[in-house]
Amino acid sequence: MSDLTRKTAAELAELMAAKQASSVEVTQAHLDRIGAVDGAVRAFLHVDTEGALAQAAAVDAKRAAGEELGPLAGVPLALKDVLTQEGVPTTAGSKVLEGWKPPYDSTVVKRLKAAGIVILGKTNMDEFAMGSSTENSAYGTTHNPWDLARIPGGSGGGSSAAISAYEAPLAIGTDTGGSIRQPGAFTGTVGVKPTYGGTSRYGLIALASSLDTPGPCARTTLDAALLHEAIAGWDPMDSTSINQDVPPVVAAARNGDVAGLRIGVVKELGGEGYQPGVEARFHEAVELLTKLGAEVVEVSCPHFEYALPAYYLILPSEASSNLAKFDAMRYGLRVGDDGTNSAETVMSLSREAGFGAEVKRRIMLGTHALSSGYYDAYYGQAQKVRTLIARDFAKAYEQVDVLVSPATPTTAFAIGDRINDPIAMYKNDLCTIPSNLAGNAAASFPCGLADEDGLPVGFHVMAPVMRDDLLYTVGAALESALAEQWGGVLMTKAPELEVTR
Amino acid sequence: MPSITREEVAHLARLARIELSDDELDHLAPQLDQIIALVGQVSQVAADDIPPTSHALPLTNVMRADENIPCLTPEQALSGAPASEAQRFRVPRILEED
Amino acid sequence: MTAEVLEIEDALAQYDPVMGLEVHVELNTKSKMFCGCPTEFGAPPNTQTCPVCLGLPGALPVVNARGVESAIKIGLALNCEIAEWCRFARKNYFYPDMPKNFQTSQYDEPIAFNGWTEVVVDGETFRIEIERAHMEEDTGKSTHVGGATGRIQGASHSLVDYNRAGIPLIEIVTKTIEVPPAKAAAVARAFVSQLRDLLLALEVSDVRMDQGSLRCDANVSLKPSGTSVLGTRTETKNVNSFRSVERAITYEITRQAAVLNAGGKILQETRHWHEDTGITTSGREKSDADDYRYFPEPDLVPVAPSREWVEELRATLPEAPALRRARLQTEWGFTDLEMRDVINGNALEPIVATIELGVSASAAKKWWLGELARSANEQGVELDALPVGPAQVAEVQKLVDEGTLNDKLARQVFEGLLAGEGTPAEVIEKRGLALVSDDGPLIEAIERAIAANPDVVEKVNSGKPAAAGALIGAVMKDMRGQADAAKVRELLNAKLGI
Structure with missing residues (x-):
């Protein structure tokens, strides 16, 4: 049998449905791959070998008993360490939560388990999802399988690296300002941020509540759509969840017909500061879509230039409050409890010891933005900009069905390159942030390699609220047209990782 | 003239309950100053008549019926506690009354 | 050395008290405000908690519809306007019994506002203006261990039970209560007492003050009599009975008057009422640490009660x-x-x-x-x-x-x-308290009384029937009170033929 780890989730599901492979075999193959390459990639913070094999065996038993199973039953998956899974260590990449085992499953995990999807382990991320490189993880940086000296993007670098290193066919990420899409772009994989409220945040350790969105990561558009369908839908445990049917994402991914689709290229997302190789691949992809029958026009979203500043007020404000719960009283790291220090002092010492530099920076910024005397100028004004950005989108969607841009201004950068320059790091998310502010659906699809560095470029698609299906329509069209050119998906061009035992 | 002083950063650290070292305060003040200069751009947008958006989507009235659902067991509730005693979370002495 | 407190009469002769009350009411919903945990009082510690009310990472709140309904009913009963659209807000401050280190509350958009009610004291009616009534959640409960008194001072550590965390609270805030100085404390007491009756009638709370389901904070400041010079106010917490409302306010008036008369300054602080000793003690001084950084709660969507719903609820009001x-x-x-x-x-x-x-x-x-x-x-x-x-x-x-x-x-x-x-x-x-209803023992007692009081009998016989009262008294005494006086009179009259 050919290498199971090279197959897509859809192919694996088919093999298992045809009983040509068991979930235990598929799971073991991926566990072996993790053992072979993760020493170099470091995508995983925790590998749940026993749990994964037990889950796989349970799926196999159900299949043997003739039970009806979901379309992805038995397929393994890598879970971003920001989602709770009962009894499995969950750290959100922070020292503050080292060793914490949640007593409950997040809704996403509940749905994965119900779908028979096998959870291999927890993936690395920037601490509390604050970052664009995984360099802010308290547990070390994840390496980009395309070039181990480079970052895999962030915050969900672990999830994207895991699928791009064939350690898992599927992964879950969370996207607050681009944390699914930017790592997707940097690793040549598909990353989808569903409509805010389309997937449940219950059990997602909050960074910025009004922006956070869990979503699928995969090597193909169809795999992403299958996973999207498995985890999406209304959740009564999340007040901001949308009580509507999941958009027909799988049908869209199978269909992929862009004839007559109106596509708007966002004028403001390009030009100065964008790497030439990124722009070249992006424009070629637009050309390709035109050839496939799409109507392409240029659209202006004049307030997008204020998205980044607004985001870096709204996010830290919400985060400063969300992260207050990490106080060493009920769970997590406790420092300085020597019998004489007060609770107040122990809280301060523990937070000082448990949080990394970027987390502290953002907590301080958010505390400042919300404090009396500054609220109106900062947080209040940022919320107004948020309104303007949503209006830009609404106006654009009167003209076109979807908007497109490069997913990131550059390709993956070298480890250590931007870690001491927070603002350069923040600018990674220029293209992805507006969709979070407006709650739109958005995704990054691989569209080639930049000439300068031979690294993957992401094609960014934005669609209106609850029109996630349009993302997959565009992604699937692009994917099949490019595969024809390349003789396979972009991932087939990735260099082979050295296998160690 | 920086938009945020070292003293202000120290005050924020107290509000945020983080015992920052002197070294961190030295570094953070200029960094925050730079970031505040960036985010301060939001004030360039004239938006007096624009309503603020606090939520990504305009949902209202999401409520649940007044019904009980199963609780955690006390063992589960206390499972992550750094210290516990008599089925309660044990915390260091509290200085200030609420 | 000046007196620590003035006599209340002396204090009121020189100062006019300015008061405001904040009353916290625990609702009697089955489940908590933002999760499905039960709200039973007195359950074993940490048996009524879940990821939401424990503030575990990842957990999210969902509003209890009954909590909103109760808040609207309370607002309507206090003649408030009901917001057409309002949000929850986070009040950010650190405290060990508060699981998320913010309280989910309401800030500048309370569900009910601008109301009034009337209370009667000594036959006089006083109008009390209501600033607002808003929804929020209760905190956990700390037990302080190692100190001599079970109080926070001197304790070596504390133990926290989160059963109470997340129980729905309605905070009712009055505007400044302006009444004749001598009536101030009594009016405050009457307000709280009447509020309790109202809440019981609405069936929204058990209002068990002994269990802390109605808690009162009293803001008091003094201004020199007849002037409008505002004084610094204190906020006295933990005032948990009707009597202590009156006592605590009276105490605070007399204390502040003494401080001012001695040339001192009133600190803007919270103070704690001690039921046992009848005094307030200094709590925490207000400082720039009280920057609560309120902002709209992003995990909860706005509440927009339809006018139909509000009118339906109004129709159910007692x-x-x-x-x-x-x-x-x-x-x-x-x-x-x-x-x-x-x-x-x-x-x-x-x-x-x-x-x-x-x-x-x-x-x-x-x-x-x-x-x-x-x-x-x-x-x-x-x-x-x-x-x-x-x-x-x-x-x-x-x-x-x-x-x-x-x-x-x-x-x-x-x-x-x-x-x-x-x-x-x-x-x-x-x-042995029952009345003797048998005629036998009564007649025997009557006969004894007649025998022992011939002079009385003679008076009666000589046309003074009222004198028989003395005989009834004697019979009752004989029966140790356990006789029906009317019955005795009836039998006696028959015996004496009157």
């Missing part, structure tokens, strides 16, 4: 207290003075309940304002904290109506009931 009082007074045939005694004695609800059990209005008033009020007063508790309730009052009165007891014996029965001697029947049995 009668307004003032109207109800007037109606009851007419029904019961009480004078204004009698009604005032009932209100001031906090006896309205127990009397209503007693009358509902078939007791006449005058009898219900007699017991609640007499025997029972005296006992409550002696113990320093409210009427509803007594071991005697409407059911027992009705039972005893029934025995009086049947002729088994007279009032004098009934009082002794109450004495026994208050002393915890059991049911009325058991008290009567143990104390």
Whole structure:
């Protein structure tokens, strides 16, 4: 049998449905791959070998008993360490939560388990999802399988690296300002941020509540759509969840017909500061879509230039409050409890010891933005900009069905390159942030390699609220047209990782 | 003239309950100053008549019926506690009354 | 050395108190405000918690519809406007009994605002303006260990139980209460007491002050009499009975007056009321650490009660207290003075309940304002904290109506009931209190009285029947009170042929 780890989730599901492979075999193959390459990639913070094999065996038993199973039953998956899974260590990449085992499953995990999807382990991320490189993880940086000296993007670098290193066919990420899409772009994989409220945040350790969105990561558009369908839908445990049917994402991914689709290229997302190789691949992809029958026009979203500043007020404000719960009283790291220090002092010492530099920076910024005397100028004004950005989108969607841009201004950068320059790091998310502010659906699809560095470029698609299906329509069209050119998906061009035992 | 002083950063650290070292305060003040200069751009947008958006989507009235659902067991509730005693979370002495 | 406090009369001669009240009411919903955990009082520690109310990473709140409904009802009963659209907000501050280190509350968009209510003190009606009523959640409960007194000072550590965390609270905030200085404390007490009656009538809270389901904070400042120079205010917390509302405010007036007279300054601080010693002590000074950084709660969506819903709820409201009082007074045939005694004695609800059990209005008033009020007063508790309730009052009165007891014996029965001697029947049995209803022993006693008082008999026979009263007295004494006086008179008259 050919290498199971090279197959897509859809192919694996088919093999298992045809009983040509068991979930235990598929799971073991991926566990072996993790053992072979993760020493170099470091995508995983925790590998749940026993749990994964037990889950796989349970799926196999159900299949043997003739039970009806979901379309992805038995397929393994890598879970971003920001989602709770009962009894499995969950750290959100922070020292503050080292060793914490949640007593409950997040809704996403509940749905994965119900779908028979096998959870291999927890993936690395920037601490509390604050970052664009995984360099802010308290547990070390994840390496980009395309070039181990480079970052895999962030915050969900672990999830994207895991699928791009064939350690898992599927992964879950969370996207607050681009944390699914930017790592997707940097690793040549598909990353989808569903409509805010389309997937449940219950059990997602909050960074910025009004922006956070869990979503699928995969090597193909169809795999992403299958996973999207498995985890999406209304959740009564999340007040901001949308009580509507999941958009027909799988049908869209199978269909992929862009004839007559109106596509708007966002004028403001390009030009100065964008790497030439990124722009070249992006424009070629637009050309390709035109050839496939799409109507392409240029659209202006004049307030997008204020998205980044607004985001870096709204996010830290919400985060400063969300992260207050990490106080060493009920769970997590406790420092300085020597019998004489007060609770107040122990809280301060523990937070000082448990949080990394970027987390502290953002907590301080958010505390400042919300404090009396500054609220109106900062947080209040940022919320107004948020309104303007949503209006830009609404106006654009009167003209076109979807908007497109490069997913990131550059390709993956070298480890250590931007870690001491927070603002350069923040600018990674220029293209992805507006969709979070407006709650739109958005995704990054691989569209080639930049000439300068031979690294993957992401094609960014934005669609209106609850029109996630349009993302997959565009992604699937692009994917099949490019595969024809390349003789396979972009991932087939990735260099082979050295296998160690 | 920086938009945020070292003293202000120290005050924020107290509000945020983080015992920052002197070294961190030295570094953070200029960094925050730079970031505040960036985010301060939001004030360039004239938006007096624009309503603020606090939520990504305009949902209202999401409520649940007044019904009980199963609780955690006390063992589960206390499972992550750094210290516990008599089925309660044990915390260091509290200085200030609420 | 100046006195620590002034006499209240001296304080009020020089200063006008300015007051405001914040009352926190725990609702009686089955589940918590933002999760499905039960709200039962007194459950074993940490047995009523879940990821949401423990503030575990990842957990999210969902609003309890019944909590919103109760908030609207309270708002309507206090003549408030109900917001057409409002949000929850996070109040950010660190405290170990607060799981998320922010309280989910409401800030500048309360669900109810701009209301009023009226209270009656000594027959005079005072209007109290309501600033707002908003929804929020309760905190956990800390037990302080290692100190001598169980208080926070001197404790070595604390133990936290989060069963109470997340129980729905409604905070009702009055505007500045402006009443004649001498009435201030009494008006505050009457307001809280009436609020309790209102909440009970709305059936939104158990209002058990002893269990902390109604808690009051009193803001007090003083201004020199007749001026409008605002003073610095203190916020006295932990004022958890009607009596202590009045006592704590009175104390704070006398304390602040003494400080000001000694040339001192009032600190803007929270103070704690101590029921046992009757004083307030300094808590925490307001500082720039009280920057709560409120912002709209992003995990909860806005609440926009439809006008239809509000009107539906308005239609379910019980009668307004003032109207109800007037109606009851007419029904019961009480004078204004009698009604005032009932209100001031906090006896309205127990009397209503007693009358509902078939007791006449005058009898219900007699017991609640007499025997029972005296006992409550002696113990320093409210009427509803007594071991005697409407059911027992009705039972005893029934025995009086049947002729088994007279009032004098009934009082002794109450004495026994208050002393915890059991049911009325058991008290009567143990104390041997039933009236003698057999004619035999009564006639024997009458004969003894006639024999012992020939002079009285002669007076009666010589045309002075009123003199027979002395014989009745003698018979009653002989029977140790356990005879029905009317019955004795009837038998005596027959015997004497009058």
